[in-house]
Each structure stands twice: as C-alpha cells, then as structure tokens.
Amino acid sequence: MTIKIGSSVRIHRYAIGISIILFILFYIYAIREVSYLSSRFNNKQKFVSLRSLLKSSIKASKLGGIEIADVHNNYKNINIEIKGKTKEGIDDPVTIADYKSHCAMYNYLQTMFPTINIISEESKKNCDDVLSSSDAIIAEETIVFDDDVDGYYDTSIDPDDITVWIDPLDATKEFTENLLNYVTTMVCIAIKGVPIIGIIHKPFGTSDDTYWAWPEHGYSKNLAAIKNSIVNDDNDDDDGGVVKPILIVSRSHAGEINNISKNAIGDNVKIISAAGAGYKALEVISGNATAYVHNTLIKKWDICAGAAIITAMGGSVTSLTGQPLDNFGAKDNVSLDDGILATMKHHNWYLDKFVKKY
The missing domain is CATH 3.40.190.80 (D-Maltodextrin-Binding Protein; domain 2)
Structure with a gap:
C-alpha cells in the first residue's frame, strides 16, 4: 500500500488557504453590513416625527395637570417656597405641584425623545426625589385623545433644530390662592427658534380644556370651532x-x-x-x-x-x-x-x- 503524504499535505494547505480567503471575504461583508444597518438606524434616529412629538406633548401637558390636581386634592402642605422676585417686585413662588408636574412632563418627553432639547421652568429640580402620583402613572397608558392626532400631516425634523419649552404650572401664585381657573400647563415646540406648535392644558377645566394648534396642519376641536x-x-x-x-x-x-x-x-x-x-x-x-x-x-x-x-x-x-x-x-x-x-x-x-x- 502506498500513502501519498505530500499530496495530502498540499490538499490540506489548499483547503486552509481557501478557508482563510472565504473568512476574510465574509468578515469584510459582515463589517459592511453592520455599518450599513447602523447607518440606517442612525438616520432613523436623526430625525423626529413632528406629529409624534405633538401627540407626546399633548400627553405630557395632561400628565402634568394630573400631578397638579393630585397636589391640590390630596396634599395638606404644598410646600410653598419663594425662588425670587418678579420684575414687579412680587414674590415668585414654587410648590411641590410645580416640581411634580415638571418631573412628569420633562421625564416623559425626555424618555420619548432623548435627542431633542427640552427647557423647563423648574429644570433644576432633582426628579429622583419627587414621586409621581398613582393617577399619573396609570394615566400615562390610558390618556384618551379627544382629537385624532394620528390622522394629521407629518414631517421629520432634525432634533438639533427642535427646542421644547415646558411650563409645568403657569400661575403658581394663583394656585396657592385657590384661583384655579388661571392655572395651566404648557408645552411649546419651537423649530429653529420660532414657536410653531403650542399646547395649553387647563387641569381644573373640563375634558375639553386642552388647546393645541399646528399652523395649517391641525387644531384641537375647541380651537377649530373658534377659528371657524x-x-x-x-x-x-x-x-x-x-x-x-x-x-x-x-x-x-x-x-x-x-x-x-x-x-x-x-x-x-x-x-x-x-x-x-x-x-x-x-x-x-x-x-x-x-x-x-x-x-x-x-x-x-x-x-x-x-x-x-x-x-x-x-x-x-x-x-x-x-x-x-x-x-x-x-x-x-x-x-x-x-x-x-x-x-x-x-x-x-x-x-x-x-x-x-x-
């Protein structure tokens, strides 16, 4: 019996060479594919749906309102602090309701849109120390929209061009005086520095007391009735x-x-x-x-x-x-x-x- 060792070695080396070449080609393909998918993902993340941001901003305004109403209805001490003076020399108060509303609104929007700029009146508050009410936690999943926002026009915007302004409790002084008709939560979406979309919610109004407008693209039902x-x-x-x-x-x-x-x-x-x-x-x-x-x-x-x-x-x-x-x-x-x-x-x-x- 004759064993052709040299031939076997040559075949083995040839197979190894082919395997190395195939591995290199596969590696290059995999790297290019990962890069392509990563690029597509990043491009998707680069732009923000303005309609989705509007819908989330409406929801944020209502979540803040729930927190304010919770403090008014259930807190004996609303922890009034004076954070400074207004231009007119009047005390500028802040309460636990301001902080709870801020945390509910800011955290929700930041979670939904981590790449956009969000500015809130009470931004210095550490929200880890502020607990949301159980009503607000439940409402985050159950808020019903009176208007079919999903049916409106949409466009995508570079997040660098978006600034969201939050007022978690407008008319704090009046809130402390129980003049609740003046109290609102507000969210504004500015594009390249220009206020474009506004939301004003009255926490102590009726179910129809959320007002929003997006020029030429949609209005809340109450504002549409006024416009008409x-x-x-x-x-x-x-x-x-x-x-x-x-x-x-x-x-x-x-x-x-x-x-x-x-x-x-x-x-x-x-x-x-x-x-x-x-x-x-x-x-x-x-x-x-x-x-x-x-x-x-x-x-x-x-x-x-x-x-x-x-x-x-x-x-x-x-x-x-x-x-x-x-x-x-x-x-x-x-x-x-x-x-x-x-x-x-x-x-x-x-x-x-x-x-x-x-």
Whole structure:
C-alpha cells in the first residue's frame, strides 16, 4: 500500500488557504453590513416625527395637570417656597405641584425623545426625589385623545433644530390662592427658534380644556370651532383700528399698564387684570380681549405656547417694540426683555400706539 503524504499535505494547505480567503471575504461583508444597518438606524434616529412629538406633548401637558390636581386634592402642605422676585417686585413662588408636574412632563418627553432639547421652568429640580402620583402613572397608558392626532400631516425634523419649552404650572401664585381657573400647563415646540406648535392644558377645566394648534396642519376641536367662528365684527372702526379696545394684563402690574394703555390709546380702553400667560393668550384667542399686553420682562416658557397658538390661529405676537419672536432656540436667553403684544386683529394699530409710549 502506498500513502501519498505530500499530496495530502498540499490538499490540506489548499483547503486552509481557501478557508482563510472565504473568512476574510465574509468578515469584510459582515463589517459592511453592520455599518450599513447602523447607518440606517442612525438616520432613523436623526430625525423626529413632528406629529409624534405633538401627540407626546399633548400627553405630557395632561400628565402634568394630573400631578397638579393630585397636589391640590390630596396634599395638606404644598410646600410653598419663594425662588425670587418678579420684575414687579412680587414674590415668585414654587410648590411641590410645580416640581411634580415638571418631573412628569420633562421625564416623559425626555424618555420619548432623548435627542431633542427640552427647557423647563423648574429644570433644576432633582426628579429622583419627587414621586409621581398613582393617577399619573396609570394615566400615562390610558390618556384618551379627544382629537385624532394620528390622522394629521407629518414631517421629520432634525432634533438639533427642535427646542421644547415646558411650563409645568403657569400661575403658581394663583394656585396657592385657590384661583384655579388661571392655572395651566404648557408645552411649546419651537423649530429653529420660532414657536410653531403650542399646547395649553387647563387641569381644573373640563375634558375639553386642552388647546393645541399646528399652523395649517391641525387644531384641537375647541380651537377649530373658534377659528371657524372668527369673522369681522362691529368692533372695527373706519380707520382700521378698534372701537372698544379690551386689554388683558397681568394682575401683578395692572395699575402700571393701565396708565401706559390710557396714555397710548385713550380713556376708551378697558383693562382686564388676570393671571397666567396661558390663560391670557386663550382669552385673546376666544375674543374676550382684543389684546394681551405685558410691558416688562417675561420668561419664554410663559409665552411660547400662547404665541404659537395665536400665530397658528391667524393672530400676531411680537415684543412691545415690534420685534418678532424668533429666538426660542436652546442656546437663546430664557427671557424676553421688551414685553409682549398679542392680538388676533389690528396688531399694527396697537403696536403703533404702544411703540410711541414704550
């Protein structure tokens, strides 16, 4: 019997060589495939569905409202703290309701959209020390939407262009005084610094008290009803102005703005003092006031949602010196120094009068 050892060795070496080459080719293919899949995944993560963000923002506003109502209904001590003074020298309070609402809203949105910029009034609070109410935990899965948000238009936005502004409890002072009609939670979605989508929720209202608007793409049912009813009224004069101006202003400086308004417009003006920027914005939208005027510093989380909704409804919001609101990006200052003028009609008429007196 003859054993051809040399031939066997040559075949074995040849097989090993082929195996190495095949392994290298497989390795290169695997690396390219992983890179391709990773690239596709990253591209998917790079853009944010604006419709999904709207829906989650509506939900966040309601979760915050549940926390506020829970504190009001079940807490004997709401832990009032004074975090500073307003521009008018009034104490600026914060309560456990502010913190609980902030944590519910901020954590939910951050979990759903970890790549976007979120700015909240109470962002310095450590949410690990704040427990959510059982109602809010249950509601996170059971909140029912009155509007079919899923049926609306959608577009994808680079998260670097998105800044979400949260006001977890607007009108805290009034909340401590049990003036609950002024209390709102608000979320605003700004794109490249411009407030685009606004949500205002009234925790102590009816089931229909969540207002949201996305210009040209959708409105909450309550706002759609208002928009459909907006027509020319008898409050227009022949010169394009207003026969009976009704201004809504902050309770904290009603006297000062009263004097400024009468100097600017005349004794015919009516002044309504109210609390909460969200509440005042809704009063302008619904026609109970012809203009919302604020003549001192205001924080952007106070005005962003109202500005987005008013603009979406066909109104206008600028500083009291006429500057557009286009600096609501993540790197912009959190304050507006030149006041606010918000109207549904005759914006330039009001602006012309206030610019001369401001």
